[in-house]
Structure formats: structure tokens, C-alpha cells
Amino acid sequence: MAFLVNGNEILQHARDNQYAVGAYNTNNLEWTRALIRGAKETRTPLLIQVSTGAAKYMGGYKVVRDLVLNEMDAMEADIPVILNLDHGDFAAAKECIDLGYSSVMYDGHDLPLEENLKNTKEIVRLAHERGISVEAEIGKIGENQGVGELASVDEVVMFAEAGVDKLACGIGNIHGVYPEGWEGLNFERLKEIADAVDNPLVLHGGSGIPQDQIQKAISLGIAKININTEFQLAFQKATREYILADKDIDKANKGYDPRKLLRAGTDAITESMKEMIGWMGTRPIDNKDSKVVFDEASLNEE
Numbered sequence: 395m396a397f398l399v400n401g402n403e404i405l406q407h408a409r410d411n412q413y414a415v416g417a418y419n420t421n422n423l424e425w426t427r428a429l430i431r432g433a434k435e436t437r438t439p440l441l442i443q444v445s446t447g448a449a450k451y452m453g454g455y456k457v458v459r460d461l462v463l464n465e466m467d468a469m470e471a472d473i474p475v476i477l478n479l480d481h482g483d484f485a486a487a488k489e490c491i492d493l494g495y496s497s498v499m500y501d502g503h504d505l506p507l508e509e510n511l512k513n514t515k516e517i518v519r520l521a522h523e524r525g526i527s528v529e530a531e532i533g534k535i536g537e538n539q540g541v542g543e544l545a546s547v548d549e550v551v552m553f554a555e556a557g558v559d560k561l562a563c564g565i566g567n568i569h570g571v572y573p574e575g576w577e578g579l580n581f582e583r584l585k586e587i588a589d590a591v592d593n594p595l596v597l598h599g600g601s602g603i604p605q606d607q608i609q610k611a612i613s614l615g616i617a618k619i620n621i622n623t624e625f626q627l628a629f630q631k632a633t634r635e636y637i638l639a640d641k642d643i644d645k646a647n648k649g650y651d652p653r654k655l656l657r658a659g660t661d662a663i664t665e666s667m668k669e670m671i672g673w674m675g676t677r678p679i680d681n682k683d684s685k686v687v688f689d690e691a692s693l694n695e696e
Contacts, residue, residue, distance in 0.1 A: 396463045396464075396466035396467045396471065396475070398462075398463075398475055398476060398477050398494070398495070398496035399474045399475065399476055399496055400476065400496045400497055400525055400526055400527040400559075401415075401439070401441060401474075401476035401478075401496065401497055401527055402527050402559050402560075404439050404474065404476070405559075405560055405594035405617045405618055406594055406617070407677075408594065408617035408618070408676075408677075409592075409593075409594045409595065409615055409616075409617035411677070412612055412613050412675070413612060413617075413674060413675035413676055413677055414597075414608075414612045414616055414617055414618060414619045414674040414675065414676065415438075415439055415441055415617065415618055415619075415674070415676055416441065416618075416619055416620075416621050416667065416670055416671065416674060416676065417441040417442075417443050417478060417480075417596075417618050417619065417620045417621065418440075418441065418442060418443070418621050418622070418625065418667065419442075419443050419444060419445060419448060419480060419620070419621070419622035419625075420442050420443070420444055420448065420458070420461075420462070421448050421451070421452075421626075422451075422452060423461065423465075424656050424659070424660040424663075425625070425660075425663060426442065426461055426462060426465050427465055427469065427660065428625075428660045428661070428663035428664045428667070429442055429663070429664075429667065430465055430466065430469050430471050430475075431469070431664050432663070432664040432667035432668050432671070433471070433473050433475075433667075434469065434471060434472070434473060435664070435668065436668055436671050436676070436678065437473065437678040437679055438473065438671055438676045438677070438678055438679065439473060439474045439475075439476070439676070439679060440471070440473055440474070440475045440476070441475075441476040441478060441497075441618065442462055442475065442476070442477055442478070443477070443478035443479065443480040443497075443499075443620070444458045444477075444478075444479065444480060445480045445481055445622075446480075446481065446482060446483070446486055449486075455479070455486070455489055455490050455493055455495070456493055458477075459477065459490075459493050459494065459495060462475070462477050473679055474679065476496050476497050476527075477495045477496050477497065478495065478496070478497035478498065478499060478527075478529070479495055479497070479498040479499055480499055480620070481499055481501040481531075482498060482499060482500060482501060483500075483501065483502070484500065484502070484513050484516075484517065487499070487500040487517045487521075488517070488520065491517070491520050491521050491524060491526055494524075495526065496525075496526055496527065497526060497527040497528070497529065498517065498521060498526060498527075498528060498529070499528075499529035499530065499531070499562065500513065500514055500517040500528065500529075500530055501530070501531045502514060502530075502531075503531045503532070503533070507549070511552065511553070511556060514528075514530050514553060514556055514558060515556050515557070518556060518557040518558060519557075522557065527559045527560065528557070528558050528559050528560075529558065529559065529560045529561070529562055529596060529618075530553050530558045530561060530562065531562045531563075531564070531598075532545040532546065532549050532550050532553055532561060532562070532563050532564065533545030533546065533549075533563055533564025533565075543564050544564055544565060544566070544580060544583050545563035545564045545565065545583065545587060547583075547586050547587055547590050550563060550587050550590060550591055551590050551591060554591045554593050558593070559593065559594070560593055560594045560595070560596050560617070560618060561587075561591065561593050561594075561595055561596060562595075562596035562597075562598050563583075563584070563587055563595060563596070565579050565580045565581075565583050565584045565587075565597075565611075566578065566579050566580045567579060567597060567598055567599040567603065568599045569598060569599045569623075571601075571602060571623060578604075578607055579603065579607050579610075579611055581610060581611070581614065584611060584614050584615070584616070585614050587615070588614050588615035594615075594617035594618060595615045595616050595617060595618075596616070596617070596618040596619075596620065597611055597616045597618070597619045597620065598620045599620065601621055601622060601623035601624035601625075601627075602623065602624065605673055608673075608674070609673065609674075612674065612675070619674060621667075621670065624666060624670075625662075625663045625666055625667070628659070628662040628663055628665075628666040629659035629660070629662055629663055630659070631662065632658040632659045632661065632662035633655070633656070633658055633659040635658065636655065636658040636659075637655075641654075642655055
């Protein structure tokens with residue numbers, strides 16, 4: 395039977411050894427299978443996460459949990475899998491803890507600092523009682539091509555001391571498509587944060603950031619990189635090419651069958667994922683030169 399890991403050991407090893415693990419959002423069955431296949435083929439740890447919007451679309455957090463676990467069993471996923479709530483409010487984080495997600499991101503950045511910190515401490519308490527990892531956002535990640543707010547180093551330290559396992563810091567990164575004229579990541583602030591805390595650092599809005607900037611960020615302590623938009627674009631491009639080639643109207647070969655119609659996009663996700671794994675330097679789990687070697691006993695440890 396499939397089981398989940400919280401990923402703390404994996405991400406700490408990534409930070410300590412200057413590589414990163416991709417955190418890939420799932421949106422449906424095809425996405426989930428594409429991600430599991432990519433991890434199996436590269437023998438790397440898999441961090442699947444789901445946003446509140448995607449969970450609602452898919453039928454709720456329990457549906458997502460069951461889907462991931464069932465597909466892990468069906469596909470014989472013999473790699474460590476982390477299931478993370480992405481940008482959840484207090485209620486969503488608590489629900490996912492109760493459901494047995496192995497990691498949750500509580501995002502209270504829109505609240506006054508005292509209330510955000512109070513809520514974060516409670517989520518940390520509830521999660522850590524069950525061996526679940528916690529992520530929090532400090533500063534504000536940009537949205538809809540708008541740049542957010544840089545994370546305060548003092549606040550980063552404050553949240554680390556509150557017990558947060560991994561820290562998502564605003565350093566000029568943006569969710570979605572990056573606008574023309576974007577000034578890039580603020581490496582000066584990232585270095586200040588990395589010098590102040592030892593926790594694994596998280597880069598949200600990883601889709602569209604130039605590869606050289608991501609690799610520099612990894613060298614400065616980024617251990618988890620969130621990817622969603624890039625796979626959506628890869629899925630859209632491959633599906634569009636399938637339709638423009640009139641394969642969907644090939645009745646003789648049942649090109650209209652959704653299993654065939656969605657296959658090109660699904661394969662594109664896996665191929666994009668494998669390419670990213672390569673240049674992020676994600677360590678294979680059976681690399682004997684690495685400490686990240688997981689056996690049955692260690693995977694079952696809380």
C-alpha cells in the first residue's frame with residue numbers, strides 16, 4: 395500500500411548540497427500520472443502539491459489525497475512521494491492535516507503579522523504532532539504579473555523560530571507568466587535570508603524564471619521550486635498541436651477518444667519535468683554517493 399513522506403530530510407539534504415526538488419502542482423488524473431511517471435523514470439523524490447482552486451475543481455482535498463495514493467499503488471511508485479497543500483488558509487491547512495497530507499503550506503501573509511504568526515504556530519503544532527511538514531510564506535509572492543513584497547529577514551527568522559520547516563520568501567518572484575521588463579530575482583535579499591536561517595528555502599513562481607537565475611538561487615539555499623504554469627503551457631501546446639494536425643477527427647483511429655486526445659499533453663508534462671529535474675540537479679534516490687537513499691524502514695519513520 396502506498397504511503398507518503400513529509401520530505402524534511404529530502405529538502406534539508408537538497409539545501410545542504412545545493413540542488414533542488416521540484417514541487418509540481420496537480421490539476422487532474424492526467425497530471426498526477428504524468429508526475430508519478432516522471433519521478434519513476436528519473437528515480438527522484440516526488441513532491442506533488444495541490445492549490446485550493448485545483449482541489450475544488452477535482453472534488454476536494456480528500457479526492458486529491460485518494461487519487462494520489464491510488465495512482466501511486468496502480469503505478470507501483472517506488473520513490474518517496476510528498477503530498478503538499480499549496481497556499482492554503484487556516485481551515486484548508488487544518489483539513490489537510492486531518493486527512494493525512496504529509497506537508498501543508500499555511501499562507502497567512504494577508505493577515506496582520508501577529509495573527510499570521512499565531513495561526514502559523516497552531517498549524518505547526520497540529521502538523522508536527524502527526525509528523526507533517528509545514529511551509530509558510532514570508533513577504534508576498536507576486537500575482538498576475540505584478541511584483542510582490544520582499545521578505546523581511548527579521549520576519550523570516552521569526553517564522554523559522556516558530557517551527558516552520560520550509561520558508562517561501564518573496565524575492566521578486568511571481569506566480570504565473572512573468573511580464574516583459576521583469577527585473578529578476580533579488581539575490582541580495584535571498585543571501586541575507588540564507589545567512590540568517592538554515593531551513594530549506596522555497597521559490598514560488600518557478601515557471602518562467604531563466605535557468606541561470608534558478609541555478610544561482612539554488613546555490614544560495616533554495617531547495618524547493620514550485621512549478622505549475624510551465625506544465626500548463628506544455629500541456630496546452632502539445633494538445634493544440636494534436637488538434638491542429640486533425641488527429642482528433644481521425645475517426646478510424648478514434649482520435650477523439652479523450653485518452654488519446656489528452657495523451658500528447660500528458661506526455662509533454664513528463665518530458666518537461668524530466669528536463670527540469672536535470673538542470674535543478676535533483677538527486678536520484680538510489681545514488682549510492684548521496685545520503686538520500688531511502689529504504690522501507692526510513693520511509694515509514696515519522
